[in-house]
Amino acid sequence: MTDEQHEGGFRTDMAISVDKGGPRYGEFVESARLFMDRVRAAMPTEELVDDLIDELATINAKLEAVAIDEWNSPSGTRIDLPARGNITLPPYLVNRADATGVDATLRFTRFHLGGNNAAHGGYIGTAFDDLLGMTGALATGKVTRTAYLTVNYRSITPLYTDLSVTTQVTKVDGRKIFVAAQMRDGDRLCAEADGLFIALNPGQP
Numbered sequence: 001m002t003d004e005q006h007e008g009g010f011r012t013d014m015a016i017s018v019d020k021g022g023p024r025y026g027e028f029v030e031s032a033r034l035f036m037d038r039v040r041a042a043m044p045t046e047e048l049v050d051d052l053i054d055e056l057a058t059i060n061a062k063l064e065a066v067a068i069d070e071w072n073s074p075s076g077t078r079i080d081l082p083a084r085g086n087i088t089l090p091p092y093l094v095n096r097a098d099a100t101g102v103d104a105t106l107r108f109t110r111f112h113l114g115g116n117n118a119a120h121g122g123y124i125g126t127a128f129d130d131l132l133g134m135t136g137a138l139a140t141g142k143v144t145r146t147a148y149l150t151v152n153y154r155s156i157t158p159l160y161t162d163l164s165v166t167t168q169v170t171k172v173d174g175r176k177i178f179v180a181a182q183m184r185d186g187d188r189l190c191a192e193a194d195g196l197f198i199a200l201n202p203g204q205p
């Protein structure tokens, strides 16, 4: 990938990989996710906070030294890892994906806590947005952006439970891809969404 190919738009040919960051990169991402859970759950002493700030400064400096642009980073492009190795997203595994829709398994953890042991509604929306964006891309072969996304929360979405997410293409009208999705705990519907995704024109940001 060169800067010339970028042309100011969304890069449809981002550097998808299964080996960037090495064979233990997935373990590194899982460690980072566990760290986020631990931070969310911690009641540290003042001394421990001092200690952790120093340790994190060292870690952050090491990571800053190897920062790279979004199109080439393993985070977001490692398609062999949960949620493409992107810690911004709740970790999901894709079980089936084709031009009609996607089936995925998703697990929220302490980091995604909303209240009273239930998942935060924003993270439910984040999961829908990404999996529906993937659905739009598979339906069109193009990068899509969310025009609107409506989420209905039907029942409590638990943490530390394997949830199923299914998406469907409901209609394609030119650049407009209408999509729907459901999130379930077993047979119980936790949340559902419908959205409109727009296939981007060449060079469109």
Ligand SMILES: CCCCCCCC(=O)SCCNC(=O)CCNC(=O)[C@H](O)C(C)(C)COP(=O)(O)OP(=O)(O)OC[C@H]1O[C@@H](n2cnc3c(N)ncnc32)[C@H](O)[C@@H]1OP(=O)(O)O
Pocket (backbone or CB within 6 Å): 129, 130, 131, 132, 133, 134, 137, 144, 145, 146, 147, 148, 174, 175, 176, 196, 198, 200, 201, 204
């Ligand atoms: C695998 C990777 C998955 C990643 C998934 C991540 C998805 C994301 O989170 S994307 C980030 C969130 N979304 C955004 O930031 C988008 C911001 N908005 C935009 O960029 C633009 O408004 C955009 C691209 C959606 C549409 O703009 P543009 O390309 O100029 O299209 P535009 O001509 O306005 O609209 C095209 C058609 O869609 C319709 N449309 C556009 N927005 C809406 C809307 N909100 N509601 C209803 N219809 C709409 C228009 O009416 C038009 O219809 P028609 O062709 O029948 O006249």
